[in-house]
Amino acid sequence: MTIPDSTPSDFSHEFFGSLDPQALAHPDSIKWQHYGEGVIPMWIADMDFPVAPPILRALEDRLTRGLGYPLGRDDRLIADLQTKWASQGLTDVPADGIHFTPSVVPGLYAGVHGLTEPGDRVVTMTPIYHPFHLAINDLGREVAAAPLREGDTRWEIDWDALERAAEGARLLMLCHPHNPCGRVWDADELARLRELVLAHDLYVISDELHADLRFTDAPFEAFAADPRVRDRTLTVTGPCKAFNTAGLGIGVMVTHDPELLARVQRRVAGLGGHPSALSFTMWRVALEDGGPWLARTVEYLRGNRDFMTAFLRERLPWVRFTVPEATYLAWLDLREHPEAGRIQEFLLEEAKVAVHNGPTFAPGEQGAAYQGFIRVNFATSRAILTEALERMARALDTRQG
Ligand SMILES: Cc1ncc(COP(=O)(O)O)c(C=O)c1O
The missing domain is CATH 3.40.640.10 (Type I PLP-dependent aspartate aminotransferase-like (Major domain))
Known part of the structure; x- marks a missing residue:
C-alpha cells in the first residue's frame, strides 16, 4: 500500500484531527443536517474545522460593545x-x-x-x-x-x-x-x-x-x-x-x-x-492575526489532498481526476462506473456519503456533459475523510465487479 501515513503532525491532529461527527451535526449546519444522520457530508463548501481562536476572542470582545x-x-x-x-x-x-x-x-x-x-x-x-x-x-x-x-x-x-x-x-x-x-x-x-x-x-x-x-x-x-x-x-x-x-x-x-x-x-x-x-x-x-491558523489549515488540507490522491490511485485507479492546485474540492470523473448515470444517488444510498452532483456545475441541459462527475469536499479530519473514502471504495468496488 503506498497510501501515506494518515496520522498528521501532532499539532494539526490536536487542532483538526479529533472532530466528532456528533458535534459537527449541530442543528443549524446545512452540511451535516441536509442528508441526515449516518451520512458523511462532502458536498457544500465549508470546512469542518472550528473557528480560529483569535477570531473567537475578538468576536466575544465585539459583542460586549452592543x-x-x-x-x-x-x-x-x-x-x-x-x-x-x-x-x-x-x-x-x-x-x-x-x-x-x-x-x-x-x-x-x-x-x-x-x-x-x-x-x-x-x-x-x-x-x-x-x-x-x-x-x-x-x-x-x-x-x-x-x-x-x-x-x-x-x-x-x-x-x-x-x-x-x-x-x-x-x-x-x-x-x-x-x-x-x-x-x-x-x-x-x-x-x-x-x-x-x-x-x-x-x-x-x-x-x-x-x-x-x-x-x-x-x-x-x-x-x-x-x-x-x-x-x-x-x-x-x-x-x-x-x-x-x-x-x-x-x-x-x-x-x-x-x-x-x-x-x-x-x-x-x-x-x-x-x-x-x-x-x-x-x-x-x-x-x-489569522495567518498562523491559515498556514496550518492549508498544510492540513494539503495532507488531505495528498492522502486522497494516493487512496484513489491505489484503490480506485479507474477514477480519473487531476490533483487540485487550490481549494479543498476535488472534481472526480466516475463515468466508467456502471452507476455513473445516477452516481450521486448511488453514493448516497450505498456509501452514505453525500457529494455534489456533476450536472450542477453547468447551466441547464449542458449539465448532462458532467453526469458521472462528482465534487468532493475534503476539508474534514483525516479520520472522517478516511472513513468516507473507504465507504466510497467499498460501494464502488462492489458494483465495478
Ligand atoms: C467561487 C465561489 N464563490 C463564491 C462562493 C460563495 O461565497 P459566499 O458564501 O461568501 O456567498 C463560493 C462557495 O463555495 C465559491 O466557491
Missing part, C-alpha cells in the same frame, strides 16, 4: 485588504473602489446586474460554481459557456471554445482559483485571458474567493494585476473559504474604477443589504 448599525466601512480592514491585494498585483486600489457585501454571491449577482443588460451574453468556463450561471440566467442574460478541457495533469482552458463564446459577449465571469477544477490560472493563462478580454471589449468579474487556499508556492496573481484590464474588472472575494466563516457572511467588490462600482451599486441599491458588525471584526482579525 450591536447597533455598523458604520459599513472599517478603515483598518480596508487598509489590511489594500496591503494584501497589493501583494497579489492589485496595487493602488482606491478606497472608493471598495464596497462590502453580505457575502460573495450577492457581489456576483450585483456585478452581472450592473455590467450587462437583459439578453446580453455572459461568458464563463464550465464546469463552474453554479451561482455563476444561476446569476446569469436569473437576471435574464444568456450563458455563453466555454467548456474546460481535461489535460494530462490539469484542467485547461479551451481557447477556441473561449474565443467562440466571447464573440458578441459583454462580460467574462472568471473563477480564479477555479471551483470545481482546482486550477490557479497561471501567468501565461492570465496574460492570454487579458488579451482576449481586451480584444472582445469585455467586462470581467473575477471571483478570487479561494485565493488563500493554494497548494502551489507561486505567489497569487490577481486577474486585474495588469493595469490594462483594471478599469473593466470587478474582483469579488471574502474570508469565508480561508477562515471557514460562511455563517458570518461578508464579501467585497473591488475595482480601480469607482464609476464602475457606483454603477453596479446603483443597480442593486437597497437590495444589496449590508454585512453584519461581527463580520467586519471577524475579517479584520482574520487578516491581522
Whole structure:
C-alpha cells in the first residue's frame, strides 16, 4: 500500500484531527443536517474545522460593545485588504473602489446586474460554481459557456471554445482559483485571458474567493494585476473559504474604477443589504492575526489532498481526476462506473456519503456533459475523510465487479 501515513503532525491532529461527527451535526449546519444522520457530508463548501481562536476572542470582545448599525466601512480592514491585494498585483486600489457585501454571491449577482443588460451574453468556463450561471440566467442574460478541457495533469482552458463564446459577449465571469477544477490560472493563462478580454471589449468579474487556499508556492496573481484590464474588472472575494466563516457572511467588490462600482451599486441599491458588525471584526482579525491558523489549515488540507490522491490511485485507479492546485474540492470523473448515470444517488444510498452532483456545475441541459462527475469536499479530519473514502471504495468496488 503506498497510501501515506494518515496520522498528521501532532499539532494539526490536536487542532483538526479529533472532530466528532456528533458535534459537527449541530442543528443549524446545512452540511451535516441536509442528508441526515449516518451520512458523511462532502458536498457544500465549508470546512469542518472550528473557528480560529483569535477570531473567537475578538468576536466575544465585539459583542460586549452592543450591536447597533455598523458604520459599513472599517478603515483598518480596508487598509489590511489594500496591503494584501497589493501583494497579489492589485496595487493602488482606491478606497472608493471598495464596497462590502453580505457575502460573495450577492457581489456576483450585483456585478452581472450592473455590467450587462437583459439578453446580453455572459461568458464563463464550465464546469463552474453554479451561482455563476444561476446569476446569469436569473437576471435574464444568456450563458455563453466555454467548456474546460481535461489535460494530462490539469484542467485547461479551451481557447477556441473561449474565443467562440466571447464573440458578441459583454462580460467574462472568471473563477480564479477555479471551483470545481482546482486550477490557479497561471501567468501565461492570465496574460492570454487579458488579451482576449481586451480584444472582445469585455467586462470581467473575477471571483478570487479561494485565493488563500493554494497548494502551489507561486505567489497569487490577481486577474486585474495588469493595469490594462483594471478599469473593466470587478474582483469579488471574502474570508469565508480561508477562515471557514460562511455563517458570518461578508464579501467585497473591488475595482480601480469607482464609476464602475457606483454603477453596479446603483443597480442593486437597497437590495444589496449590508454585512453584519461581527463580520467586519471577524475579517479584520482574520487578516491581522489569522495567518498562523491559515498556514496550518492549508498544510492540513494539503495532507488531505495528498492522502486522497494516493487512496484513489491505489484503490480506485479507474477514477480519473487531476490533483487540485487550490481549494479543498476535488472534481472526480466516475463515468466508467456502471452507476455513473445516477452516481450521486448511488453514493448516497450505498456509501452514505453525500457529494455534489456533476450536472450542477453547468447551466441547464449542458449539465448532462458532467453526469458521472462528482465534487468532493475534503476539508474534514483525516479520520472522517478516511472513513468516507473507504465507504466510497467499498460501494464502488462492489458494483465495478
Ligand atoms: C467561487 C465561489 N464563490 C463564491 C462562493 C460563495 O461565497 P459566499 O458564501 O461568501 O456567498 C463560493 C462557495 O463555495 C465559491 O466557491
